Amino acid sequence: MPFQGKRILLGVGGGIAVYRAVELMRLLMKQGAEVQVVMTKSATEFVTPLTFEALSGNKVHMDLFDLTEQHGMGHIQLVRWADAVVLAPATSNLLAKMTHGIADDLLTTLILANEKPVLIAPAMNVSMWLEDATQRNISDLRERGYTVIEPVAGELACGEQGAGRLAKPESIVQALLPLLTEQTLAGQYWVINAGPTVEAWDAVRTMSNRASGSLGALLADAAAVQGAKVCLIAGKGAPRTRQGVQRVEVESAAQMLDACLLAAQGADVFVGTAAVSDFRFANPLQKKLKRQGSGRIQVELIENPDIIQAVANMDKRPHQVIAFAAESENHIQFAKDKLSRKGVDAIVANDISNMGANHASGHYITAKHVTKLETQDKANFVVGLIQHITNSYSES
Ligand SMILES: Cc1cc2nc3c(=O)[nH]c(=O)nc-3n(C[C@H](O)[C@H](O)[C@H](O)COP(=O)(O)O)c2cc1C
Known part of the structure; x- marks a missing residue:
């Protein structure tokens, strides 16, 4: 409360x-x-x-x-x-x-x-x-x-x-x-992406995921309450945020990439909470695909660009780039690998069982530290997370 x-x-x-x-x-x-x-x-x-x-x-x-x-x-x-x-x-x-x-x-x-x-x-x-x-x-x-x-x-x-x-x-x-609330983030500009991406297959069908975007939206609200100027790049269905949080609505991973690169220039902090589709349809159809009658259909997928990596390596890169990694096993090891491979400053490794839940937990991993983030409701979790981000910001 x-x-x-x-x-x-x-x-x-x-x-x-x-x-x-x-x-x-x-x-x-x-x-x-x-x-x-x-x-x-x-x-x-x-x-x-x-x-x-x-x-x-x-x-x-x-x-x-x-x-x-x-x-x-x-x-x-x-x-x-x-x-x-x-x-x-x-x-x-x-x-x-x-x-x-x-x-x-x-x-x-x-x-x-x-x-x-x-x-x-x-x-x-x-x-x-x-x-x-x-x-x-x-x-x-x-x-x-x-x-x-x-x-x-x-x-x-x-x-x-x-x-x-x-x-x-x-x-x-x-x-x-x-x-x-203490205005600890006054003067800072934060960009956060949230929610699922949606890839078009044909005129009516899409491929998406179960992310609700609630954690990213809560993080945007909490950062704004602490005085940051905040831009939320919102995937489809990401919850509304408080007045004053700038909102850019996107659907596909490609749209999310463009919006993130534009918004994140010179930002103090970028946090990638969005569940971005790793793949998209190689040949999306303009019309609705009809039944083929053959009992099976093959669809070709191609890999989407990696948004967090792109942001971490862009010109005028944000001072801190924080990625979320939802894993089902070996969270910490996978996250550590990602940290150096993608060039980000920290990874929030969370269990995929948190997806869609009201609570969150995980580990905050930087090159120097691994800190456990205890299970909490998401509203409290994001406040703790901001504290970790600002700590690593001041250490850097
Ligand atoms: C029916 C009625 C409705 C009023 N509505 C308002 C209002 O919405 N806003 C306002 O500033 N004054 C309104 N007034 C005028 C104030 O009641 C009046 O200026 C009063 O002196 C305000 O006193 P206060 O500031 O000590 O509460 C209304 C007056 C009446 C009779």
Whole structure:
């Protein structure tokens, strides 16, 4: 659970989207966060504090002067308690007050006393959002280090169309995670390939494999959360990744090779997690092949180029090239052979039984070390893997 043990202060302003802050709170809690809610007086006109209290199990904080004794947590303690603050929905009024350092209620006083990362999720009518005053306030707040997740376009509660809807709770949660994570990969550019390749046989038939692409997609997400700029070269069906991860969709091994060579130029790290077909059809047909009636058919396959080797030997090669090797036996020995043959910096040798599973395990093998990677769910596995990659990066 990405928010396990994290303490989030959710500030709720008085806009029509307050009900979505309830969803947001539940989502954060589901992902392991502990949430304390502060509502403005206007917010309580839209949804009663009881809704937040019943669902969070915590008293909602509203009154600056009521706080200190009654709930044992004054406004200063509340901000010291939190790991991060989320303002959702942030009203135009709240933005204006924050810009000018006004502290005339509990929420604005908290914000002024706060030193933790703040994510602002504004929501309002499109004209209010586009109004110069609001836009100036937003850029001022950004300059002062606040993170803003912009409202999205669509039909607004007032019936008008345009930008102003609160970003989806899932997007807000995604945007919050980097604020709680050390930005160890800031300034780095990572390229990752993931998923299966698909080789055309005829107009309708293909040859592919069982790779889901989940590990590569999780790795892309985890690297992005730690601050890297990430490009994912995605084979067919590779899962969606978080906003901000660049995605290049490919099918065949040849397309994947081209995309990788293009994206990987000058990258800091390239990780090849994709299950690239070693072979393709020598003569793919444009039409659908009909039954021949002979009971048997022969098909000629030819070898595909080796993508990881090509990346490891390209001009402006990435600083670190890491290959995945799925083997059924003698993993370490095969991986060591590959390391020198392909010119890569490290190999993640994993058992083919991990393919399609929710967990992963294996060995991280460099010229100097063989390190066992314990069985873990893939989300945790990729975080450990990033640590190994950055260690060998700093050693090199
Ligand atoms: C029905 C209704 C809906 C409103 N919706 C919004 C909104 O979505 N966004 C916004 O910035 N203000 C909205 N307002 C205006 C705010 O409630 C008003 O500016 C208030 O002073 C905000 O107080 P607060 O920032 O302390 O929560 C709405 C007002 C009403 C009556």
